Amino acid sequence: MGPLTGLKVIEMAGIGPGPMCAMLLADLGAKVLRVDRVEPSGLGSPRPPRSNVLLRNREIVALDLKKPASVELTLKLITDADMLIEGFRPGVMERLGLGPDACLARNPKLIFGRVTGWGQDGPMAMAAGHDIDYIALTGALHAIGRAGQKPVPPLNLVGDYGGGALYLAFGMMAAWYEMQRSGKGQVVDTAMVDGAANLMASAFGALGGGVWNDEREANITDGGSPFYDVYECADGKYLACGPIEAKFYAEFLGRIGFDVTKMPPQHDRTHWAETKARLAARIREKTRDEWADLLQTTDSCVAPVLTMTEAPHHPHNVARAAFVEVDGIMQPAPAPRFSRSVPPLPTPPNVPDPARAASVLADWLGAADIAAARASGAIG
DSSP: OOTTTTOEEEEEOOSTHHHHHHHHHHHTTOEEEEEEOSSOOOOSOOOOGGGOGGGTTSEEEEOOTTSHHHHHHHHHHHHTOSEEEEOOOTTHHHHHTOSHHHHHHHOTTOEEEEEESSOSSSTTTTSOOOHHHHHHTTTTTTTSSOTTSOOOOOTTIIIIIIIIIIHHHHHHHHHHHHHHHHOOOEEEEEEHHHHHHHHTHHHHHHHHTTOOOSSTTOSTTTTOSTTSEEEEOTTSOEEEEOOOSHHHHHHHHHHTTOOGGGSOOTTOGGGHHHHHHHHHHHHTTSOHHHHHHHHTTTTTOEEEOOOTTTGGGSHHHHHHTOEEEETTEEEEOOSSOOSSOOOOOOOOOOOOOGGGHHHHHTTTSOHHHHHHHHHHTSOO
């Protein structure tokens, strides 16, 4: 049984950070019910439902929230919930009759989790956007990439999932912990722009301290230094090298055939280009896997750059069961790990099925409420 067993969460269907947050909670044992649209949203790339991994570990019911009966049914579900997750633009839940005031009136202990790109207020609050826009506004996108080239989008990891889903989950659990003392629920306003900015705390501190250059590939951890970069190997594959600490840097150099005492001082930036060229030439002498076999279990701080196809089969990931196969789809296992409250393996994503609506709702509502929902046309 996962550590969040007993926690009940309503997830209003959306994309990106909302579903990711719901997955994180469900992976650890929370009972999550996703309230989906009756008609498909058309968002995202078409794919088999079983491959939409963010929707694993929960049931789904489709409701037409334009119908008062469906809104009332949702409020009844909220009455029995600990948390609600929604990722609409500001004001949408209020227009549906499901805003914080309405929900907290039904359930004063509810944690009402909202995630948007720009937040619930501010001059850009109502503007459309995606991960790349939110991280652009925080300095994060500017900082990622090679010198003299355009910034590189880091997938949608930093805004949607790092700054959005993880901060939403953290904020909701913090609010739930506070509710244990106060007995009162509250709204958690999670903005991806806020979360992405918060992720940049260390870099902004370094900038303010005069030890960070506000240009790409000009700092220790942005590919500017020779001891924190990716190098091409003899087979055209890549090796990630990150021996920042002096003792690790010395070991790394020694193991690839250099004497640290005969190399330029590690942190002398005037020699970084020269050192990087020497390291690049040496690393091109062997294949990626030859270097990995030589270095990856040492204190050299080196790892092979694996493709997504390769990663689940690396011996360390296999030993840790970092990936699992569910219904034919290879996917990351739940994280983090717990010594006692070990969550079960994920269950595959579901799709809304009107024929199952009553059985899905049985974990949330009594027989009379389900019969009333059917009679009102809220469910099939």
